[in-house]
Amino acid sequence: MIYERLFIDGAFLTVYAPSSLDETHTRQKPYMLICPGGGYDHMGKREGEPVALRFLSMGYVCAVLEYSVAPARYPVALSQLAESVRYLKNHCDKYGADPSRFYVMGFSAGGHLVGCLATMWRDWGDDCRPDAAVLCYPVISSGAYAHKASFENLLGDRYEELKDYMSLENRVSLLTVPTFLWHTKQDRTVPYMNSVLFSQACDRVGVKNKLVLFSTGDHALSLADRTVLNSKHPKVNDEVACWPSLVDNWINTL
Numbered sequence: 001m002i003y004e005r006l007f008i009d010g011a012f013l014t015v016y017a018p019s020s021l022d023e024t025h026t027r028q029k030p031y032m033l034i035c036p037g038g039g040y041d042h043m044g045k046r047e048g049e050p051v052a053l054r055f056l057s058m059g060y061v062c063a064v065l066e067y068s069v070a071p072a073r074y075p076v077a078l079s080q081l082a083e084s085v086r087y088l089k090n091h092c093d094k095y096g097a098d099p100s101r102f103y104v105m106g107f108s109a110g111g112h113l114v115g116c117l118a119t120m121w122r123d124w125g126d127d128c129r130p131d132a133a134v135l136c137y138p139v140i141s142s143g144a145y146a147h148k149a150s151f152e153n154l155l156g157d158r159y160e161e162l163k164d165y166m167s168l169e170n171r172v173s174l175l176t177v178p179t180f181l182w183h184t185k186q187d188r189t190v191p192y193m194n195s196v197l198f199s200q201a202c203d204r205v206g207v208k209n210k211l212v213l214f215s216t217g218d219h220a221l222s223l224a225d226r227t228v229l230n231s232k233h234p235k236v237n238d239e240v241a242c243w244p245s246l247v248d249n250w251i252n253t254l
Contacts, residue, residue: 001056002095008087011080012066015088016052017095030101030251031088032060033130035081037108037137037220040069040153046222046230047107047136054223054244061097063088067113070153074166077154078116082124085117089127103251104130108190108220109150111138112168115198118179119171132178132254134247137187137219140194142167147190172201178208180250182243189219210250214240 002017018029032055036047043066052062065084067077081104089099106114117124118133139150142163155162164170181199183192195211202209217237222228224240 006087008065009080009083010076011068011084013063013084013087014049014052014066015061015063015095016049016056017061017097018056028092028098029059029061029096031063031092031097031099031103033063033065033081033084033088033102033104035065035067035104035106035110035113037106037110038069039147039150040077040109040112041149042069044107044110044220044222046220046228046233047110050223050227051105051107054227058244058248060103061095067110071156073156073158074154074162077113078120079124081113081117082121082128085128085130086125100131102130103132103134105134105136105247106138107136107222109139109147109154111135112140112150112154112166114138115140115168115179116166116171118177119168119173119175121177122175130177132180132251135179135181135195135198136243137183137190137192137221138181138194138198139190140168140198145191145193145197147194169197169201172198172205172207174205174207176202176205176207178254180210180212180247182212182214182240182246184214184217184219184221184240186215186217187219208254212243212246214243216240
């Protein structure tokens with residue numbers, strides 16, 4: 001395995017790729033760039049490397065972005081994500097990756113960050129456009145179902161000015177990339193209606209999307225299996241743990 005830790009636009013980007021010396025990895029692999037959650041306040045480690053290793057085992061070249069959080073404010077993290085996409089696309093030969101199959105994945109506030117790129121990529125250049133986005137229990141709306149702290153950490157003293165603009169159900173357009181969303185109905189931190197609102201907005205303009213709602217499980221489940229268990233999440237959730245396969249199956253329909 002190729003393992004590299006890079007510094008891109010003020011953020012750390014860790015790349016996980018099959019070794020170029022491995023004869024079983026001759027075909028170019030799709031990219032999966034992962035943004036952990038943490039409320040734009042910290043970085044959730046359970047949503048970084050464990051997820052990258054899972055998708056690496058499924059045939060992806062993976063990267064984890066440790067983007068800037070508070071006191072950094074919008075658009076710092078989004079710029080870092082866009083530059084990371086640009087870097088990875090420009091180095092696809094190095095990692096044996098296919099730049100035309102570039103996917104971004106985010107969890108919670110990281111889902112909001114990925115959703116920003118999915119809806120606003122044109123502001124950063126065509127070479128920053130992902131081919132699809134995967135939003136895992138994402139922060140989406142600054143309205144009635146908001147995780148307000150995420151927006152406050154992201155926007156700082158511009159919260160009142162920008163909260164509606166950064167409410168992503170308002171940013172969906174025909175330019176939004178195809179999006180897979182999953183959430184649990186028991187999420188007590190970021191209500192599942194965040195994902196519903198984004199999916200409904202995609203449906204209204206005809207953007208391809210898939211929404212999966214699981215009946216059980218609280219927030220921040222990550223892979224929901226034994227590889228990510230800790231004191232806050234001591235139990236495997238078999239219902240939810242299938243989501244990586246659902247994502248892979250959906251990507252293969254694009």
